[in-house]
Amino acid sequence: MGKIAFLFAGQGAQYAGMGKALYESSAAAKRVFDTAETQRVGTLRQCFAGTKEELLQTANTQPCVFCVDLAAARALEEAGVRAEGAAGFSLGEVAALTFAGAFASDAVGFSLVTERGRLMQKANEEHPGAMVAVLKLSNEQVEQICADFPHLYPVNYNCPGQLVVAGLREETVPFCKAVSAAGGRAKPLAVGGGFHSPLMHEAALPFEALLQKAETMLPKIPVYANATAKPYAGAVPELLARQMENPVRWQQSIEQMAADGFDTFIEVGPGKTLSGLVKRIAPQAKILRVETDEDVQTVADMLNS
Incomplete structure (x- = not known):
């Protein structure tokens, strides 16, 4: 078997109740949610019982999806499944970098994605x-x-x-x-703005300044950047901020990962959007999904046997 990659879901995959089963079954997942709730009170309620309208607001969507993404990855890791590479779709890239150790802690990653969501919602209000x-x-x-x-x-x-x-x-x-x-x-699409376009320029500038102040490191495993379809190899702040106002090159990213020896892709987080895309891009690959405790056990049993 080739290498395993975790793929972190992006905006549009959110739904009320997401992550609840992970929270109740995995200590590692619970730590992710509890850390988030400490920093941003109400995150748990929004994930587990938020309305469709509430979850559609970018300032809510991004921190909530981030939590479910990271919680699923941590639960999978807790069950003995190791990722050798990662990629995340849009906000999922922040979760992928957090998982891969590009920031000092999960709390730092959560604070960054929370501010990212706030800035992007503000930009959309100014330029609908x-x-x-x-x-x-x-x-x-x-x-x-x-x-x-x-x-x-x-x-x-x-x-x-x-x-x-x-x-x-x-x-x-x-x-x-x-x-x-x-x-x-x-x-x-059910998203709250014209993301990854020049409409987000006014959000990208302060986000890069925030990233420059944060302690960032190269990820411990390859994380393929949306903007380049290649692994991060230099400064994280510039490339992650650039992503906000530039295209997501998802097809090219998966093609590059396949060329680099990844043949098992595990979508972590809500929904199945990325699994469907990978099936179209790399039909020869093994494609798995994890968003509940049952998924964690099923995938762990399959890959650890």
């Missing part, structure tokens, strides 16, 4: 944005359609036949019509 997944068209076709809209940008290169566009909300309606006219399908 949205995101649309485009299916059934090539990347080149989507890029060409985007060129006709001054404030829409290709941002998430998810997998073959799926590219997400972000930008000003007011331009997404005519954009969706243009996609349909070209033979594609446009699907608005």
